[in-house]
Amino acid sequence: MSFSSFSDFIHMGGHGLYVWVSYATALAVFVFNILMPLRLRKQFMVEQARQQRREEQNASHS
Amino acid sequence: MWTWFHRLGSPRWFYNISGRWLPWLAIAAALLIFSGTVWALAFAPQDYQQGNSFRIIYIHVPAALLAQSCYMIMAVAGAIGLIWKMKLADMAAKSCASIGASFTLLALVTGAVWGKPTWGTWWVWDARLTSMLILFFLYLGIVALHSAISDRDQAAKATAVLALVGLVNIPIIKYSVEWWNTLHQPATFTLTEKPAMPAEMWVPLLIMVLGFYCFFMVALIMRTRLEILVREWRTSWVKELLAKP
Numbered sequence: 524m525s526f527s528s529f530s531d532f533i534h535m536g537g538h539g540l541y542v543w544v545s546y547a548t549a550l551a552v553f554v555f556n557i558l559m560p561l562r563l564r565k566q567f568m569v570e571q572a573r574q575q576r577r578e579e580q581n582a583s584h585s
Numbered sequence: 586m587w588t589w590f591h592r593l594g595s596p597r598w599f600y601n602i603s604g605r606w607l608p609w610l611a612i613a614a615a616l617l618i619f620s621g622t623v624w625a626l627a628f629a630p631q632d633y634q635q636g637n638s639f640r641i642i643y644i645h646v647p648a649a650l651l652a653q654s655c656y657m658i659m660a661v662a663g664a665i666g667l668i669w670k671m672k673l674a675d676m677a678a679k680s681c682a683s684i685g686a687s688f689t690l691l692a693l694v695t696g697a698v699w700g701k702p703t704w705g706t707w708w709v710w711d712a713r714l715t716s717m718l719i720l721f722f723l724y725l726g727i728v729a730l731h732s733a734i735s736d737r738d739q740a741a742k743a744t745a746v747l748a749l750v751g752l753v754n755i756p757i758i759k760y761s762v763e764w765w766n767t768l769h770q771p772a773t774f775t776l777t778e779k780p781a782m783p784a785e786m787w788v789p790l791l792i793m794v795l796g797f798y799c800f801f802m803v804a805l806i807m808r809t810r811l812e813i814l815v816r817e818w819r820t821s822w823v824k825e826l827l828a829k830p
Contacts, residue, residue, distance in 0.1 A: 525630055532627065535637035541702055545641045545695040546622070549648070552691045553618075553800065556684055560807040567815055571827050 594671040596813040597822050603806045610803045617796030624789035632786075641699040643790055646773055647797035649692035652720060653755055655685035655801060659727070660752045663745030673809075675741035676816065678748065679731055680808035684801065686724035693717055704768050712761035713769035716754055723751040737816065 526532040535542045625643035632639035659681035665674035696714065697707045708714065727744045734740035762771045773790065774780060780787040817823045 524627060526627065535640070536631070538636055538638035538702055541638050541698045542626075542640050545644050545698050546626070548691055548694050548698075549644045552648075552687045555687055556800070556804040557807070559683070560804070560811050564811050564814070567811065568827070571818060575827075 594669075594673050596673050596676070596817055597820075599673055600810055600813050603810060607803065607806055610799050610806070614796055614799035614803055617792050617799060621789050621792035621796050625793065629786050629789055630783070635703055638699060638702045641695050642773070643793045645692060645695040645699060646790060647794045648688045648695060649717065650794060651797045651801055652685055652689040652692050652717075653758060654798075655681050655688060656720060656723070656748070657752070657755060659685060660745075660748040663741070663748045666741055667745045672816070673813075675737075675745075676812040677805065677809050678741070678745060680805055680812055682724055682727045682731065682744070684804050684808065686721065686728060688797075688801075689717065689721040689724055693721060700768075709768055711767040711769060712765035713758065713767050716758040716761050719754055720751075720758060723747070723754065726751075 533539055533543075621643065625640055629640065629643075631637055659678050662674045662678035662681065665671050666678060693714075696717070700709075701707050727747055730744050730747060731740050734743060761767060762769050773782070773787070774794075814823055814827075818827070
């Protein structure tokens with residue numbers, strides 16, 4: 524451990540803000556790269572289901 | 586060799602096999618990044634000059650390395666798509682663009698945040714920083730070009746050419762710290778020499794780099810699989826897959 528207390532750890536010897544901003548930005552980039560494809564995939568699934576229903580309706584009408 | 590190449594080009598084959606790889610890669614990425622972060626933040630010793638702000642290296646270096654590797658993968662995949670008309674390569678190249686852009690931005694932001702306490706400024710127009718900014722704009726250009734051209738094959742061609750032209754920027758980034766006088770410090774890792782830092786500093790850095798690469802594989806596979814579904818939705822195997830629930 525290179526820190527003696529938790530507040531020391533947060534403070535980072537005066538560089539706390541810089542360090543935590545960096546790690547928070549990294550977290551945001553990770554979350555973005557996981558959530559984006561998941562969201563787009565969900566959108567695509569909803570769109571496909573709608574398409575499917577439309578085709579089935581058209582088939583039953585004709 | 587060539588049957589392997591053709592199979593790799595088959596979106597269906599890739600979709601199935603990558604679905605099996607994905608959980609293992611995700612576990613590896615999570616373990617590496619988690620242990621690397623804990624080590625980097627709490628256990629690595631302070632730098633004698635920079636104090637604790639040096640802990641930013643554990644995000645900055647992996648992000649910058651990944652940003653450049655991702656660009657090279659994108660350009661090579663684009664070239665494969667151009668030359669052999671391999672659809673899967675086009676899809677992978679497209680998937681690389683936004684992931685690469687996000688990691689380039691991460692490298693730039695962490696660099697700026699690190700520069701403030703170390704150099705006394707957020708930004709300088711020096712060779713390394715400017716060439717990384719150009720890399721970011723190249724990524725943005727490729728993302729924009731993809732959304733501007735509605736024909737998929739045309740878009741793939743145009744972005745592949747842009748990616749290949751932009752490839753000259755990669756050696757410029759790499760050697761910028763040697764060719765020009767710059768504030769930026771030279772490379773931390775080289776293939777030929779031992780790192781100048783003690784092991785308790787560079788081992789977590791290596792773990793983070795590996796973790797970032799595993800994460801990149803996860804993100805790339807997720808995007809490419811989605812791209813496969815979107816482009817192949819008319820084929821019977823995708824229809825079966827989507828019908829399942």
